[in-house]
């Protein structure tokens with residue numbers, strides 16, 4: 783049965799690493815956190831566009847804060863992603879795709895770093911500069927391909943996916959351990 787698991791299937795206390803991975807919740811914490819950086823990066827790009835095509839004078843400033851928020855959320859995504867990544871067998875198909883996924887997400891991050899550096903001094907402008915919009919568009923393109931690579935990892939290669947049979951076996955193991 784899905785739900786919060788107070789102890790591991792072997793009946794011991796969870797390690798810190800397992801807690802960060804989301805194992806007590808029965809689902810990867812990476813998948814729970816990634817919505818925040820994704821939404822913030824895309825939101826920043828859209829606000830920059832709005833500042834030129836709409837009438838929203840504070841949009842570039844809002845976008846600047848969204849980028850900073852995205853960086854904070856990226857720390858959570860990178861931490862949870864790396865913990866799962868380091869547990870993968872080197873040279874395996876999953877690890878190869880995870881490496882590609884990681885590189886695209888880090889490239890997206892890098893484009894937004896440059897974006898933030900270029901814009902910070904001019905963040906009170908009422909219209910976003912074209913260079914900010916171009917960097918935002920490239921960053922979002924890398925982000926989207928990175929999301930697809932993450933999706934391949936989960937939905938094609940079954941990374942951190944528990945089948946009904948595996949879930950049932952874990953439940954029996956927990957019951958046998960008396961948790």
Ligand code: HEM
Nearest residue numbers: 810812813816819859860863864866867884887932933941
């Ligand atoms: C060092 C950086 C990263 C590494 C090593 C990494 C690793 C992984 C791994 C191993 C998975 C497979 C599922 C899992 O283990 O939870 C995954 C899935 C995924 N990752 Fe990352 N990741 C990184 C950064 C990010 C960032 C920054 C984002 C978003 C901005 C992101 C978005 C995703 C998405 C959307 C999936 C698919 C999840 C799903 O559809 O449920 N990842 N990543």
